[in-house]
Amino acid sequence: MADPATYRPRPGEIPTDPGVYRFRDAERRVIYVGKAKSLRPRLSSYFQDIANLHPRTQQMVTTAASVEWTVVGTEVEALALEYSWIKEFDPRFNVKYRDDKSYPWLAVTVGEEIPRVQVMRGAQRKGVRYFGPYGHAWAIRDTVDTLLRVFPMRSCSAGVYRRAKAIGRPCLLGDIGKCSAPCVGRVSPDEHREIVDDFLAFMGGQTAGFTRRIEQQMREAAGRQEYELAAKYRDDLAALRRVLEKQTVVLGDGTDADVFGFVDDPLEVAVQIFSVRGGRVRGQRGWVADKEDDASLADLVQHALMTLYQDAAESAIPKQILVPELPTDLEPVEALLSERRDGPVRIRVPQRGDKKRLMETVEQNAKQAMARHKLKRSSDLTARSQALEEIQVALGLSEPPLRIECFDISNLQGTEIVASMVVFEDGLPRKSEYRRFTVRHEGQSDVAAMHEVITRRFENYLRARDRQGDEEPGIDPETGKPRKFAYAPSLVVVDGGPPQVAAAQQAMDELGISGVALCGLAKKLEEVWLPDDEDPVILPRTSEGLYLLQRVRDEAHRFAISHHRTRRSKSMVQSLLDPVPGLGETRRRALLKHFGSLKRLRTASAEEIQAVPGIGPATAQSIVQALAESRPGPAIDTRTGEILDDDGNRQ
Numbered sequence: 001m002a003d004p005a006t007y008r009p010r011p012g013e014i015p016t017d018p019g020v021y022r023f024r025d026a027e028r029r030v031i032y033v034g035k036a037k038s039l040r041p042r043l044s045s046y047f048q049d050i051a052n053l054h055p056r057t058q059q060m061v062t063t064a065a066s067v068e069w070t071v072v073g074t075e076v077e078a079l080a081l082e083y084s085w086i087k088e089f090d091p092r093f094n095v096k097y098r099d100d101k102s103y104p105w106l107a108v109t110v111g112e113e114i115p116r117v118q119v120m121r122g123a124q125r126k127g128v129r130y131f132g133p134y135g136h137a138w139a140i141r142d143t144v145d146t147l148l149r150v151f152p153m154r155s156c157s158a159g160v161y162r163r164a165k166a167i168g169r170p171c172l173l174g175d176i177g178k179c180s181a182p183c184v185g186r187v188s189p190d191e192h193r194e195i196v197d198d199f200l201a202f203m204g205g206q207t208a209g210f211t212r213r214i215e216q217q218m219r220e221a222a223g224r225q226e227y228e229l230a231a232k233y234r235d236d237l238a239a240l241r242r243v244l245e246k247q248t249v250v251l252g253d254g255t256d257a258d259v260f261g262f263v264d265d266p267l268e269v270a271v272q273i274f275s276v277r278g279g280r281v282r283g284q285r286g287w288v289a290d291k292e293d294d295a296s297l298a299d300l301v302q303h304a305l306m307t308l309y310q311d312a313a314e315s316a317i318p319k320q321i322l323v324p325e326l327p328t329d330l331e332p333v334e335a336l337l338s339e340r341r342d343g344p345v346r347i348r349v350p351q352r353g354d355k356k357r358l359m360e361t362v363e364q365n366a367k368q369a370m371a372r373h374k375l376k377r378s379s380d381l382t383a384r385s386q387a388l389e390e391i392q393v394a395l396g397l398s399e400p401p402l403r404i405e406c407f408d409i410s411n412l413q414g415t416e417i418v419a420s421m422v423v424f425e426d427g428l429p430r431k432s433e434y435r436r437f438t439v440r441h442e443g444q445s446d447v448a449a450m451h452e453v454i455t456r457r458f459e460n461y462l463r464a465r466d467r468q469g470d471e472e473p474g475i476d477p478e479t480g481k482p483r484k485f486a487y488a489p490s491l492v493v494v495d496g497g498p499p500q501v502a503a504a505q506q507a508m509d510e511l512g513i514s515g516v517a518l519c520g521l522a523k524k525l526e527e528v529w530l531p532d533d534e535d536p537v538i539l540p541r542t543s544e545g546l547y548l549l550q551r552v553r554d555e556a557h558r559f560a561i562s563h564h565r566t567r568r569s570k571s572m573v574q575s576l577l578d579p580v581p582g583l584g585e586t587r588r589r590a591l592l593k594h595f596g597s598l599k600r601l602r603t604a605s606a607e608e609i610q611a612v613p614g615i616g617p618a619t620a621q622s623i624v625q626a627l628a629e630s631r632p633g634p635a636i637d638t639r640t641g642e643i644l645d646d647d648g649n650r651q
Contacts, residue, residue, distance in 0.1 A: 002026070004061045008047045014040040019071040020081045022089070023064040030089035032060050035082040037075050043067065055525050060093045075332045076339075083306040094303075105283075106131040106140045108200060113189055114161070114182050115196045116154045117144055130316050131203045131282055148178040150214070150236045151199040153192065155179065202240075204278060211240055255279055257320040258308075259355075261362030262300055263370045265554070270370035271304050272362050277318070286366065288373040302327035305347070309337055317341040322350050322359055374551060383544050384427030390545030391491070394537050395530065397517055401491035402426055404548075407453055407504070408495040408556035409439070409446045417444070419453040420560035423489075424552050434559055435485070447503045450494060454507035460485035462511065488516055495553050497522040497529050497536075505531040521553045583623070587614050591623075602627050 019039045023032040036042035046053075046061050053061065072078050086094050107120035111127020119140050124130055144155060154161065156171055156179070164170050164183040174181035182192040202210055218233035261272040272286035295303065301323045309317050317337055326349060327333050337345040350356040388400035395401075404424045411417040417439035423430045437456060439449045464486040492508075494500045501520035508516065519537075520529040526546060527536035539546035594612045595601040601609075609620040 002062055002065050004047050004050065004064070007064070007066045009043070009067070014043050014069070015071055016040045017071045018073070018075050018078045019069050020078050020085060021067060021069040022085065022091075023060065023093075024066045024068070025063055026065040028066075030085070030091050031063055032091050032093040033082055033085045033089065035075075035078040037078075039069050039071070043069070056093070063093075075329065076335045079306070079329060079332045079336055083310050087310065104137040104140055106144065106203070108196065110196070110200070114154055114192055116156070116161075117148075117199065118155065124312055124316060129200060131277070145178075146239045147199065147202070148173070149239045150210070151195050151202065152178055152180040153195045153199055154182060156183075203282075211237060214240065255320060255355075256318045257322055257355075258318050259322045259358055259362045260301065260304060260324065261359065261364070261366040262297060262304075262324055263363065263366040264297070264300065265370075265550070268370070268373070269300055270366045270373065271300075272366040272369060273308070274358065274362050274365075275318075276358070284365070286369050288370060296328075297325045298328045301325055302329060302333060305333055305337070309340065312340070314341055317345060319343065319345060321345065321347045322355055323347060324359065324363065325349060384548070387427055387544035387548035390539070390543055391549065394528065394539055394545060395491070395517055395519055397491070399490070401489075401517065403487065403489045404491045404493060404552055405457075405489040406493040406495065406552040406556040407450065407457075408553070408560040409449045409453070410557075410560035411439075411446070411449070417449050418560060419449060420556050421453075421457060422552065422556045422559055424548075424555075427548055429555060436559070446496070447499045450496070450500050451503040451507045454492070454494075454504045455511065457485060458508060458511050458513050461488055461513075488513075491517045491519065493549060493552055493556075494518070494520045495523065495556060496520050497527070501529050501531055519549075521549050523553070526550065583619060587612070587619075590614060 016038045018035075018037050020033065020035045021039060021043055022030050025031050034042070046057070046067075050058055050061070070081065072081060104119050104121050105124075107118055108129045108131075109116045109118070109127065110129050119137050120128070120130070148155065152173075155173065156164070160171055161183050164174070164181075168184055170179065170181040170184050170186070173179040174184070174186070180187040180192055180195060182189060187195070198210070214233050214237045218230050218237060221227075221230035221233060255276060256278065257276045259274045259276060263270045268288055270286065270288045273284065274281050275283040275285075305321065305323075305327060317340060319341075321337075326347060330347060334345055334347055337347075350359050385400075388402070391397070392400045402425060406422050406424075407419060409417065409419050419437040419439060421435040421437070423433040435457075437453050439452055441448070441452065444452075492504060494504050497520055501518065504520075505518055508518065518531055521527075522529060522536070525536075526539075526541075528539060528546075528549065529536050539549075590612050591601060591609070595604060604624075606617070606620040606624050609615055609623055610617060615623075
């Protein structure tokens, strides 16, 4: 581990110009690339007291053995050079967006004399017009096969084209009317180019004119009693409509835009992009990448934009890019993309309307992609076995923790304190053994609540253990099912750092519980804390063991929050409906069961409330009035500082 002072530049040596810098390790490998509007203050920030740096930055500067920089003329040039070097050197401490697959594109080789439509993957080339990307190559082939009825352009390879030209006979597509056969001179290169231009215009979103023109030609042919030609136009029109039906209109103003959605956790980030052309979704792509530093959402957005468009063809960069948060260096990014597109590019955060709703859809796809990624990873038997072994080694256990229980506390401003217990066996969730707790003493801290919950959990375990007469310990002889809290865990994980770990350890010591390992997982830095240890256990970010602990902790947090929302909704219904005369506990429960949440009850009309059994017209009107007169201010989650709505959901 190097001391940053050993390679710190001399005072005044670093210039104040814009530029790009590289940190290298002892083997001269580039481990981090960054840029700055002014190099001197940016680089000097890395050589301050190391205790003031973020832990990941600490690791970077102590891994490095030297730093060097390159001065450029403008911030835009610095941005371009930064991402060029990131691609070239693949530094370990930069965020790495690696696409999880090579997406297929519908491509037209407009640079050739006789352009060809085909499926293309990999880096985009000049002289090729791209549409997409698509999720599957078969989706492109299906679209092309349909459109070749209307736009019979060349789709054969160079070898097939040369052979047909040499023998003077077209291939099968030429015989069945899905190619105009320029190889044998049925159409001239200029006539074929017109067909290609029509195909490009249709794929580019100019669809209404083609459908109107073909419909008019169909009517005219039918009027001349040329019924075979009219039938051909009818089939062509049906083919165009089939293609259009597969491309959903999402933006009524015909906007060309790429819409980004992000979901991240401390270790990974999921990115989804919808490509909208002419107001229609033409393609979708996405990936899940490791986060190697403490990048903010604005940094992640900027990295994604530069990674996606760094080598993109001019036609692949849209006029508008919609993101959840503006990139850190908005003006240089817009300038660089505008230069590569040879036209203006605007980056915006949608605030309302269709674009805002589309952004929410893309973010939902990102959430699903992250969930699928985690599920796929957790279902890997080898990875689960490796995770349990890594936890065993890191925590110094005698055997892998086959049963892990994790506890989390949730509250709003010290009220309605609840806790969750989730159980993972062999690295997989065992949801039938999940338990919820309502903390009995209001107003106490998370640490005191943790002590109470751990005490209650193991008191139940001791009572179950002390039961006599069971043929099999922990099994209810009447039902044959495990009793609640009948089994001791191999490892207890608490959500938090040293205070929460100490409270849990104290509770277990007071009850005489031994043989159960304990640790805490601090969310901010993903540090693993053991009882009575001054320093945390640091698991590598690529560790399967850390991934499993993180998943257990996140599941406990999710389960606690869901319980809290339910209780909060019930308690708010109870308190807000107190003034309504004649409304007892039974009918309040019926209201909540019927509407499901306070939020839906607030939006219900008196007629809808009357549909609940036992609620008459006068009572329904009183309920509507009581809810209208007592709209509470926003609630704050004291753990995260987020504003919550009536049901405890983030706003």
